[in-house]
Amino acid sequence: MLCCVCKEKEAKVHLTQIVGDKMQKVDLCEACAAQKGVNDPAGFSLADLLLGLGASQEMEQAAGGAEVKCPNCGFTQADFKKAGRLGCSECYHAFSEGLEGLLKTMHKGTRHTGKVPQSLQQSRDLAERLKSLQKKLDKAVSDEDFEQAAQMRDEIKATRDKLGALPTT
């Protein structure tokens, strides 16, 4: 069996981790094991190692064997395998398919439910307001309530202006 990091030397160190109902195996040669700090229990983090390997396996499968590369920073899945860290914020987009499974095992959920930058929050709020105003306008027109329709039209314009004045993100 070959080492799953360098894919060159014979694997001599075999690690298994079971999290929930998922089992992951890692086979390393002596040189890669030493480099990853497997022999030093204080500094070694199996989680970190598996993070890189596990995700890159999924990424490879997701890509159907083709090498995925981040168009923004040039980071590849091989780099992720080595570092366990991504290259830039756009990598999340480039490697999204492979990362999805990983995030599921790692976190409570796969959707952010916390803080949102205020500018985004505002534009989100305004976009939603715009939608509801549009509905009201449509209803007013079909009801032939032109006074109400005129009011909605003005409010939509005001909301659009506000949305346009926000810094783009």
Add this chain to the structure above:
Amino acid sequence: MTIHEFLIPPADIARREGPHDKIVMSSRVRLARNVKGLAFPGWAKKAERIKTLDVIRPAVQALPQMADSFSESMDNLSLLDKNILVERHLISREHAAKNAGSGLVLNRDETLCVMINEEDHLRMQALRPGLQLKQAWQAIDVVDSKLEKKLEYAFSPELGYLTACPTNLGTGIRVSAMLHLPGLVLAEQINQIIQAVNKLGLAVRGLYGEGTEALGNVFQVSNQMTLGESEPDIVERLNKVLSQIIEHEENARGTLLEKKTKTVYNHIGRAYGILANAHSISSKETMNLLSLMRLGVDLALFPEIERALVDELFVITQPNHLQKRYEDKLSAEERDLLRADMLRERLRNVSRPKPPKALPPADKDKSSG
């Protein structure tokens, strides 16, 4: 101003008080943030990192919370200075290893510390004495909201704040408390507690964070999951677990005192004996013995001293703090001698531990005979 002129004396820091500070030494909330489109520090070339630092550092320094702050690029700090910041828990070990292209901004009262180009472009943390997670979160939330107006963060509506490591994705928050748990260690219940806490999805680490030993019976408890849960929920969850650990520690101390009175007094008495009389002592032994002395202060065995003295010694006896007092580079053996000198001097007027007069009737602990 150099970092040493800036830093608050450990004696003053040790005197800061907070809720439950007998057991909770400090609270910390850290946020990870990145600038949109720029390569993360681990992937960026040196020139890019320097550029990023030049964009972020002025933005951080200009925050009203950072008036009179200390700011420096990591290559302008000596290894000794960086290690002193690690020993004070102001920066991570990882950040201490950085050089050109990384920096730090520390506010005047050392309650806010921002690391630039650590693993992420921004690692900002709020620190509070005792159990004050909510206050720490509110403080760093304000800083973050101000900073987002000046820097365009990498953020996705689905995944939240985008971080170099997927383990920090989402909120990018790490909420943690540093706990002194000698009772649970002496009662041999600490492993059960650690396992229970791990099962709840929280991490327990040693004194200096990831991959470090629990020296001096000090443990850090923190959240691990950052995606799919809001910041206030994470803070609340940690608060609940911490109040249970506090209760267990108090119970363990109570039970030990009742059932193993002599064992406890023996540990504390011996710790005092060595600390006050040794002529050579390592930093590890010092921490472990100071922990027992701290317990002795909590149990009112040292009526004339305050906990702050022990907490100060906890900081200033560490290797790099000790080295800083001397011009010449000291060997570990030389440090052990000077550390012992310092401890004898500081404990010279501290009388030995006095168990309370009204001892429980008969000591039931036969095993210590």
